[in-house]
Amino acid sequence: xxxxxxxxDQGTTGTTVALVNQRGHLCGEVNYEYxxxxxxxxxxxxxxADIWNSVVKGLRTLQRRKLCKPSEIAAIGITNQRETxxxxxxxxxxxxxxxxxxxxxxxxxxxxxxxxxxxxxxxRRKTGLVLDPYFSASKFRWLLxxxxxxxxxxxxDKVRAGTIDSYLVWKLTGGRHHVTDVSNASRTSLMNxxxxxxxxxxxxLFEVPEGILxxxxxxxxxxxxxxxxxxxxxxxxxxGMAGDQQAALFGQACFAVGDAKCTxxxxxxxxxxxxxxMLASKAGVLxxxxxxxxxxxxxxxxxxxxxxxCGAAVQWLRDELGLIKSAAAIEPLAASVTDHDGVEFVPALxxxxxxWWEPEARGTxxxxxRGSNRGHIARATLDAMALQNVDILRAMEKDLGKPMxxxxxxxxxxxxxLLMQIQADVLGxxxxxxxxxxxxxxxxxxxxxxxxGLWAGKKEVSxxxxxxxxxxxxxxxxxxxxRLQSWHAAVQRAIG
Numbered sequence: 001x002x003x004x005x006x007x008x009d010q011g012t013t014g015t016t017v018a019l020v021n022q023r024g025h026l027c028g029e030v031n032y033e034y035x036x037x038x039x040x041x042x043x044x045x046x047x048x049a050d051i052w053n054s055v056v057k058g059l060r061t062l063q064r065r066k067l068c069k070p071s072e073i074a075a076i077g078i079t080n081q082r083e084t085x086x087x088x089x090x091x092x093x094x095x096x097x098x099x100x101x102x103x104x105x106x107x108x109x110x111x112x113x114x115x116x117x118x119x120x121x122x123x124r125r126k127t128g129l130v131l132d133p134y135f136s137a138s139k140f141r142w143l144l145x146x147x148x149x150x151x152x153x154x155x156x157d158k159v160r161a162g163t164i165d166s167y168l169v170w171k172l173t174g175g176r177h178h179v180t181d182v183s184n185a186s187r188t189s190l191m192n193x194x195x196x197x198x199x200x201x202x203x204x205l206f207e208v209p210e211g212i213l214x215x216x217x218x219x220x221x222x223x224x225x226x227x228x229x230x231x232x233x234x235x236x237x238x239x240g241m242a243g244d245q246q247a248a249l250f251g252q253a254c255f256a257v258g259d260a261k262c263t264x265x266x267x268x269x270x271x272x273x274x275x276x277x278m279l280a281s282k283a284g285v286l287x288x289x290x291x292x293x294x295x296x297x298x299x300x301x302x303x304x305x306x307x308x309x310c311g312a313a314v315q316w317l318r319d320e321l322g323l324i325k326s327a328a329a330i331e332p333l334a335a336s337v338t339d340h341d342g343v344e345f346v347p348a349l350x351x352x353x354x355x356w357w358e359p360e361a362r363g364t365x366x367x368x369x370r371g372s373n374r375g376h377i378a379r380a381t382l383d384a385m386a387l388q389n390v391d392i393l394r395a396m397e398k399d400l401g402k403p404m405x406x407x408x409x410x411x412x413x414x415x416x417x418l419l420m421q422i423q424a425d426v427l428g429x430x431x432x433x434x435x436x437x438x439x440x441x442x443x444x445x446x447x448x449x450x451x452x453g454l455w456a457g458k459k460e461v462s463x464x465x466x467x468x469x470x471x472x473x474x475x476x477x478x479x480x481x482x483r484l485q486s487w488h489a490a491v492q493r494a495i496g
Contacts, residue, residue, distance in 0.1 A: 004068045005445040005454065006236075008055055009438075010080040010164050011244065012101065015051065017058030018438065019067050020445035022454055024464035026436055027068070030061045037098060042105040045098035048086050051164065052171050060231040070233045076172065076226070077240035077448030079247035079440045080164040082187045085139040087147055087212075088167065090158045093175055097147040099164070100139040107138035119205070125280070126192045126199055128287025130357075136163060137189035137206040144207065154209070161212040163188065165241050172238055174227030180214040181223075182299050183246040186289035191216065193289055194278060196299060219246075220451040221294030240448030244440045245269045246290050249302060251443030252408040252434065253465035255458045260393065260404050261439070262423075264413035267353075268310035268389055271302045272396045272404060279303060283395035284355025293450060293457070303399055305354030305392035309363075310385050311413045313347040317381060323374055331418050334382050337375035342367040344490035345380040347388075355395040356495065364494045385413070386423040387487045393427060406430040406470075410439040417471075425475035426483055435466040 004027070009016040014033035021027050034050035063070070083102035088095050100106070111131045114120070120131045129135055140161055144150060153159045160170065166180045185191040185198075190208060192199040198210050217223055219242045226236040242250060245263065249271045252261040260272035273290060276298045281287055285305035292299035309316075314330050317323040324330055344367050346352075351359035365377070397404050409431050413419055424431045436442050446464070449455045455464065475483075 003454070004072050004074060005448050006059070006062075006073055006076045007441045007444040007448070008058070008076065008078050008168065009244070009441050009444065010051060010055065010078070010168060012081045012103070015054035015058055016441065017055065017062050018441045018445075019062060020441065022449070024436065024442065024466070026438060026441070028062060028065055029438070029441070030058050032057050040106075044101040044104040046084065046101055048088065048095035048099050048167060051099070051167070055168065056230050059229070063231045073236050074454050075237045075239040075448040075452040077444030078165055078168055078238065079242055079244050079444040080168070080184070082163060082184055082243035082245070083134055083136045083139070084164050085136045085143065085161070086164075086167060087143050087150075087159055087161050088170070089153070090160050093170060096150065096153070096159065097143055100143065102134060104139070105133050107133040107142055110138050110141070114205070123189060123202070126194070126202060127189050128186070128193050128278070128280070129189050130286070135187060135189040137202065137208065140208045141206045154212070157211065159212045161208070162214045165243070166214045169223055169238055169241070172226050172229055173224035176227060177224035178214045179217045179223050181217055181219040181241040182289045182292045183219055183242045185216045187243060193287065193301070196289075196292070218294045218296065219291040220447040222451060237452055239451030240444055240446070242291055242443060242447055245271055245304065246288070246302070247443030247447070248410060248439040249273065249290055249443070250446055251439035251441070252410065253458075253462045254408060255462065256405065258400060258402065258405045259408070260396065261408045261410065262389055263439070264310055264385070264409065264411035264419070266310065266312045268307045268385070269304075270306060270389060270392050270396070271304050272393075272400065274301045274303055274400060277301060279399050281395070281399045283398045284357060285392060285395050285399065286354070291447065303396045305395065307388035307392065308350045308353045309347040310388070311411075312349070313345070313381050313385060314413070316347070316349060317378070323377060330378050330381065331416050333375055334378040335418050337373070337379050340380045340383050341372065341376050342369070342486075343372055343376040343380040344486060345377065345384045346490050346494040347381070347384050348494045352491070352495070354392050356391070356491070358495050361494045361496070364490065366490055366493060382416070382419045382422055383426070383487070385419060386426050387484070389423065390427050390484065404429065406432050408432050408434065410434065410437045420471045421474065424471040424473050426480060428473055428477070428480055430473065431471040433468045433471070435468045
């Protein structure tokens with residue numbers, strides 16, 4: 001009996017291919033990186049062929065390990081870097097230009113023009129997103145204006161457009177299916193998240209023809225079957241798909257309203273489940289779609305916010321200041337002091353994200369005295385990583401209108417026990433770290449497994465998900481209030 005799920009986690013710097021069994025255990029994984037391309041300052045691209053080759057290489061390597069028989073693979077799940085956009089030829093599948101990565105800022109002038117025309121409220125009302133080069137719509141517009149030979153190909157209906165999920169399904173199914181799931185579509189600024197359809201007014205605004213875009217489908221359910229994929233037999237269902245952060249929310253089994261997860265990576269990425277309510281944020285976070293299962297009339301919505309610099313602050317201490325020799329060294333250094341002793345580090349090294357949205361803010365290190373040492377700076381850095389998340393989660397609570405539930409955590413820095421305790425203390429909520437911290441992989445696997453009936457639904461997935469450790473609040477409310485006041489004063493200095 002088929003009892004394994006292949007999960008493809010297509011990320012910004014590389015692709016992970018993993019095998020998950022019916023008990024939710026990670027049986028094996030492999031990761032292959034690929035080049036980042038920077039044609040100009042602020043521009044970031046990927047070669048789609050490099051992305052696909054990293055997937056194929058991962059599939060072949062995993063198959064060579066003989067962890068299961070090909071006939072035992074029940075389905076494939078996909079999770080991906082979300083807003084990265086590309087065009088490809090409808091007949092050959094060849095890319096018409098390098099993919100424009102979510103980090104790329106080449107369309108800044110255009111989005112600012114739309115803002116100056118007063119169009120942001122309309123876009124936000126329909127999509128839940130701000131007008132920013134981050135999202136896919138302006139990237140598609142740029143590609144349609146700059147890809148070689150594009151006009152002739154459009155006239156012949158030979159152009160297909162999509163985010164990375166669409167491209168992978170196209171390649172996995174031999175060009176037979178052009179689809180995207182609701183979570184990825186919600187990050188394009190082209191889908192109305194209320195109707196869950198491509199929006200004609202937005203398509204006209206961004207000059208994107210609807211005919212080149214994929215069909216929007218639920219995040220779970222058979223979307224096609226493999227055909228001609230090196231290293232895989234034909235006929236394996238592609239049955240689960242979600243953007244990386246939504247996949248992490250699903251992979252953390254955050255199925256109830258108020259459930260939230262925080263992924264501690266280069267930045268921090270926070271999503272909170274709001275159920276079938278599409279909440280228009282008044283507190284500075286974004287509204288997005290978490291997922292939609294096959295047969296559900298309404299998607300599950302979420303609030304999303306993120307801090308641009310989280311783990312990257314530790315990298316900065318290591319690489320630019322030489323304060324530590326390795327990222328792991330920050331925990332014992334920070335633990336060498338009892339607290340931050342008045343030192344505040346606001347890591348606005350690339351501006352401030354939610355809920356402040358201050359792109360011109362700059363990093364600051366304040367409160368230094370003659371008694372300040374490396375330990376205080378390290379402790380202030382861990383504090384800052386946690387305090388940024390408090391601001392985002394408090395904003396989400398305000399929008400939700402009720403307290404959040406315990407926060408589920410994942411990502412590389414979630415292994416730092418001191419950071420996790422600090423986060424619980426300054427947030428005033430219990431933290432839960434799962435056994436399987438590869439939560440994007442878990443989410444893709446769970447969605448695919450549900451899609452082919454390996455798990456009956458979210459209730460069964462909740463039984464598969466397992467906690468590793470809980471971090472309970474140890475700080476008094478009085479100390480928490482004082483800590484937040486000191487932090488907010490430092491943030492205001494960074495904003496200027």
